[in-house]
Amino acid sequence: MTTTGSAHRWLLLLLVGATAARGAIAGPPPQGDSLFHEVRAAMGTTFDLFLYAPDAVQAEALAEAAFEEIERIEATFSTYRASSELSRINRLAGHEPVTTDPEVFGLLERARVYSAATGGAFDITVGALMKTWGFFRDEGRYPPPDTLARARTRTGWRHLLMDARGRTVAFAVAGLELDVGGIGKGYALDRVAALLRAHGVHAALIGSGTSSFVALGAPPGEPGWAVRVPLPFDREQTLSTVYLRDGALSTSGNYERFFDLDGRRYSHIIDPRTGVPADHVVQVTVVAPTGEASDALSTAVFVLGPGEGAALLADRPGTGALLVSGTPGTVHVQRLGGFEDAGDDASFIYSPERDGP
Numbered sequence: 001m002t003t004t005g006s007a008h009r010w011l012l013l014l015l016v017g018a019t020a021a022r023g024a025i026a027g028p029p030p031q032g033d034s035l036f037h038e039v040r041a042a043m044g045t046t047f048d049l050f051l052y053a054p055d056a057v058q059a060e061a062l063a064e065a066a067f068e069e070i071e072r073i074e075a076t077f078s079t080y081r082a083s084s085e086l087s088r089i090n091r092l093a094g095h096e097p098v099t100t101d102p103e104v105f106g107l108l109e110r111a112r113v114y115s116a117a118t119g120g121a122f123d124i125t126v127g128a129l130m131k132t133w134g135f136f137r138d139e140g141r142y143p144p145p146d147t148l149a150r151a152r153t154r155t156g157w158r159h160l161l162m163d164a165r166g167r168t169v170a171f172a173v174a175g176l177e178l179d180v181g182g183i184g185k186g187y188a189l190d191r192v193a194a195l196l197r198a199h200g201v202h203a204a205l206i207g208s209g210t211s212s213f214v215a216l217g218a219p220p221g222e223p224g225w226a227v228r229v230p231l232p233f234d235r236e237q238t239l240s241t242v243y244l245r246d247g248a249l250s251t252s253g254n255y256e257r258f259f260d261l262d263g264r265r266y267s268h269i270i271d272p273r274t275g276v277p278a279d280h281v282v283q284v285t286v287v288a289p290t291g292e293a294s295d296a297l298s299t300a301v302f303v304l305g306p307g308e309g310a311a312l313l314a315d316r317p318g319t320g321a322l323l324v325s326g327t328p329g330t331v332h333v334q335r336l337g338g339f340e341d342a343g344d345d346a347s348f349i350y351s352p353e354r355d356g357p
């Protein structure tokens with residue numbers, strides 16, 4: 001773990017006090033705490049942890065606990081691991097109801113609620129489609145029509161049957177495949193934030209690559225943790241800086257996994273209602289009170305596009321979004337709800353109302 005003082009990599013702008021004039025911040029880190037930063041690989045990306053702690057020994061212990069928690073969640077939910085609980089469910093639930101543990105049942109149940117609430121734009125059963133399009137193993141290809149038709153019959157959150165009494169999960173059609181790729185990182189960040197909070201940490205930022213961030217408090221004297229949202233067409237450039245305090249931000253983009261064919265880009269976010277990768281927008285960033293919410297909603301809004309996506313978020317207080325569509329020559333940015341201005345067109349503050357202290 002290293003103390004962070006110098007400028008950090010592309011994904012984060014460490015704070016420079018330009019917006020420090022804003023009002024008092026609840027629960028600032030105690031005087032004398034220092035900022036520590038650690039990066040580790042997990043879930044097919046890198047996780048960054050920034051936190052304020054009294055000394056390196058405590059920071060190291062907190063980081064160890066945080067990364068252990070991420071590893072535990074990956075071991076439970078990864079469909080890239082045959083030994084995971086989610087892989088076990090995918091293997092068995094087409095044959096018989098599978099009893100699972102409260103954590104797995106809880107996340108799947110909430111994912112099913114997102115699936116229903118988004119009209120199936122977010123769909124936790126997207127696994128078969130992901131494999132058919134070759135995105136599971138980075139072998140993107142346009143599938144033959146009969147293969148695609150078969151995958152579509154093996155997709156659909158309505159086929160996911162959950163019974164809270166016995167905590168069982170069953171599939172109404174054989175071959176259904178759960179895939180937490182659209183919500184799992186946000187969930188993991190929430191768990192780490194809860195763990196750090198329970199250990200008395202007042203200010204931390206946890207991020208998974210450039211895709212999701214969860215903030216605990218804010219750095220001293222700052223309105224929030226500065227999170228850089230890239231311009232999708234040139235990701236070294238900044239579209240926006242969002243100062244995040246006690247909230248979450250997730251970005252879904254068509255550049256994470258994709259293939260290009262006949263002048264069209266096919267990316268890893270699939271519209272489960274058509275079976276074809278969504279292409280209304282190029283990038284969507286959603287802010288929400290939790291990482292789970294921002295992650296699921298960024299995927300959903302990416303599928304829904306500007307009109308339906310705006311309607312989805314309008315029903316959800318405490319959310320906001322930045323949608324990017326168009327081409328490098330004609331970039332179109334749409335901003336929805338949720339943000340406070342931070343002094344210029346490209347900087348915002350996001351801090352959701354929270355229950356309790």
Ligand code: AMP
Pocket residue numbers: 121122123124126130179180181182183211251252253256268269270271272295298299302303
């Ligand atoms: P994200 O980057 O959070 O938008 O998540 C994209 C990942 O979510 C993909 O790589 C898939 O694992 C999964 N996914 C793709 N399409 C959907 C969808 N329509 N609903 C839910 N998850 C999806």
Ligand code: MG
Pocket residue numbers: 181182183250252294295296297298299
């Ligand atoms: Mg997501």
